[in-house]
Amino acid sequence: MLRFTANLSLLFTERPLPERFQAAKQCGFDAVEIQFPYSLRVEQIGDLLAQQDLKLVLFNVDADTLLQGGEGLAAVPERRDDFKAAVEQALAYAERLKPSVINVLPGRCFNPRRLAEYHATLLENLVYAAAAFAELGIKTVFEAVNSHDMPGFIVDTGDKMLDVLKQIGHPNLFMQYDIYHMSRMGEDCAGFLRQHLDRIGHIQFADSPGRGQPGTGAVDFKILFDVIANSDYQGWVGAEYRPTIETAVSLEWLKTYAVK
Template sequence: MLRFTANLSLLFAELPLLERFQAAKQHGFEAVEIQFPYTLPAEQIQNLLDQQDLQLVLFNVDADILLQGGEGLAAVPEKRDQFKTAVEQALVYAERLKPRVINVLPGRCLDPQRLGEYQTTLLENLSYAASAFAELGITTVFEAVNSYDMPGFIVDSSQGMLDVLAKVDHPNLRMQYDIYHMSRMGEDCAGFLRQHLDKIGHIQFADCPGRGQPGSGGVDFDTLFDIIAASDYKGWVGAEYRPTGITAASLDWLKTCAVK
């Protein structure tokens, strides 16, 4: 069975964030995710969830200025303390909001000569986060991001995720698999999902190219959603795309997939 979340950082962006919870519920979602919830107090988010009878499935550990072109926190050797502070902040929110998973963005290395240092730091920080969130019964995930949209990203392939997962070797660490990012890298998403769903804690999607809703690009979502629906995967599937118009007009896929 497929269970979809609305990523409120991208969907319903035509509305103020406070109004997106109600919009998600009205359009058929039972759960939501937020990339970085820290602009709102955790208590306010919980009230909005309660009002709409929604679950918050996922949010990210703070990543500093990664989305503005920076390196992020999780792999930068000089930012180990800042990363731990970000984990502590996420723990405060997690205690109140009880998400199913928390995502750590590996980030970039902008100096190729230091890549080894950054990779080592990432492994250490993922282990730290996985242990910290395990105390609350929350799974830690990390994701690969395509290197076209984010040049220098530490992990930019499915194999890269598998390698990191094996090296950290923590029982509370799983992959977050993003269909858009791996499609952008030209990967066989269907083949990977068939083989490795047991190692995945969360899935996100957008069509490719363009990162719009299903049907706006060339991704075969019928096949991918069928694979997930027929598997033992018990996680959620996050709609993390940029609608090509208003969000309500982009949701035909949800009506079709509700029966899977």
């Protein structure tokens, strides 16, 4: 089944964030996701969702300066306390907003000699997050990010995500599979999805290599969306692309694939 969400951090950026909820609803979405919602008060987000009859499916645990070039929080040994504080912040938002999943970004390691130490810290922190969010009935996911856009990202392939799952074995931990990132890494996304959808808690997409809307790159979305639609996957599929044109105009793909 295909159920799409609009990622309000990348879509409808022609408007301020509070106005993007209404824009998403007007364009046919029943659910949204936000990378980092913490610039808005949780009460404001709750009111905006209620006004538009929208579900908030996903948001991320804060990752500090990861998107600005830093290492993030989840794998840095010296920042364990900061990561736990970020989980507590996410829990406070989750109690009110009740997302389906919360994502942890593994982050980067800039010193290859410390990679094993960073990896061990990531495993420890993922267990902490998975247990914390399980108390609210919320799945914890983590994602691989391509190492072209983010050099040094410590989980950058589907196989590395599978390895993390195997090492942890926590029942509340799942993969977030990002078609854009894994396409950039040259992976067979359709093959991975066919084999591992039971271990995926959330899917996101953009075309590759430019990260625009479907049809602007080389990704065959018909094949990928057919794989998801014909599977037992019960999660959501997040449109997390950077529109190359006005967002509403970029949504031609939604008319083709959205469940009526």
